[in-house]
Amino acid sequence: MNRSTLLLIVLFWLAGLAAAGQFAKITVPFIEVVAAYPHAGNLSAWLLSSVSLVGAILGLTSGSLVARFGAERTLLVGLLLGGALSLAQSIGLSFGWMLATRIVEGVSHLLIVVAAPTLISRVAVGWLQGPALALWSTFFGVTFALVGWLGLPFVERYGVHAMFLAHAVSMFALTAVFFVIFRRGDGDRPQSADAAAGAAPPILAQHLRAYRSAAIVAAGAGWPFYTCTFVALLAILPSLLPQELRQPITTLMPLMAVVVSLTIAPFLLRALGGAGVAILGFALGCLAVITGAFGTPLPVLALLIFVTFGLIQSGTFAAVPELNATDQDRALAYGVVAQTGNFGNLVGTPLLLSVKDAFGVGMMLALVAALYAVATTIHVALQRRRRLGT
DSSP states (O other): OOHHHHHHHHHHHHHHHHHHHHHHHHHTTHHHHHHHOTTOGGGGGHHHHHHHHHHHHHHHHHHHHHHHHOHHHHHHHHHHHHHHHHHHHTTTOOHHHHHHHHHHHHHHHHHHHHHHHHHHHHHOOGGGHHHHHHHHTTHHHHHHHHIIIIIHHHHHHHOHHHHHHHHHHHHHHHHHHHHHHHHHTTTOOOOOHHHHTTOOOOHHHHHHHHHHOTTTSHHHHHHHHHHHHHHHHHHHGGGGSOHHHHHHHHHHHHHHHHHHHHTHHHHHHHHHHHHHHHHHHHHHHHHHHHHGGGTOOHHHHHHHHHHHHHHHHHHHHHHHHHHOOSHHHHHHHHHHHHHHHHHHHHHHHHHHHHHHHHHOHHHHHHHHHHHHHHHHHHHHHHHHHHHHTO
8 A cells, every 4th residue: 555545545535525516516505506596496306306317327327338438537527527517507507407417417427426436446455445445435425514514604605606616626626636647647457358448248238237247236236225215314304303403413414424434334344345244234224223113212313324324335335346356347336336326316205205294204214124124135135146156
């Protein structure tokens, strides 16, 4: 390990923060975004969900593109495209054009979140790989915390369009930094012959190969059950708490996942491996939710669930390089994670809200426990397939 490797890992993580910012810049100051389009009404919600819709459809396609064209080139395109779109948004587009940029922004997001962890998996070898991917797994939680802490005051002072401009500047700056690094050859490694020649199989064949492989699909198979509940519970649970607890619990929930990912998870990864930690996280998440039926106070329950999220997200990303040896397979695996994760994001909040409104909080929590139980079962079944070589 050397300083240049650590710097590269941090820079790839910063690219992840920029990608997560594509969600956070709309989600966190959503009141201000809605106020900018007073005639859009309920259509404003599409400014949030359109990015996830694109990811649910094209997630694995982005993995195929990384495998075909290389992770470095894909990361540069994703960052440059994202910066250009944020710059366009900063000038105050009409609602129709704003929605169009958000749809294209989904493509930029996918390219970054598939290419960056693929590159981290390449440069972080040996014992460093687990901690590096544990760090990567925090990119969403850290970004939302930062935008809530620094971004909201910035928006209150300068307006939401100024935050779009700041986001564009950050993406352009990262593009320039990575362009210099990749031109110099840092972190570069020869691709497989097929990838270097651009001879990746057709998109449909890539989908079939990925979802039939117990190794490639491993991380993404459990991921929709996590993403289905992460944002939904972050939105719903604080609203059920007394007013004086809402702000601190809302702040602590994602931070609990980040702390666990950076402290406990790296040690567990060395002992159990990525898939093992993900299984442990889902199983403990199921148990944590069940304790709510036995009187665990809701604030404590909320924090316990997000503690287990730290294990799930770390184990999921660490499982990819553990189970897949080549850049091409890793890119496909991260593409599966992107695709299934965006599907979970897309359906999670409407699903849990509709169950809560129709049947009550208890039934909503029962559904969450069932989702984690299903995720645990799927992971265990895939692990058995890998051991049997089927």
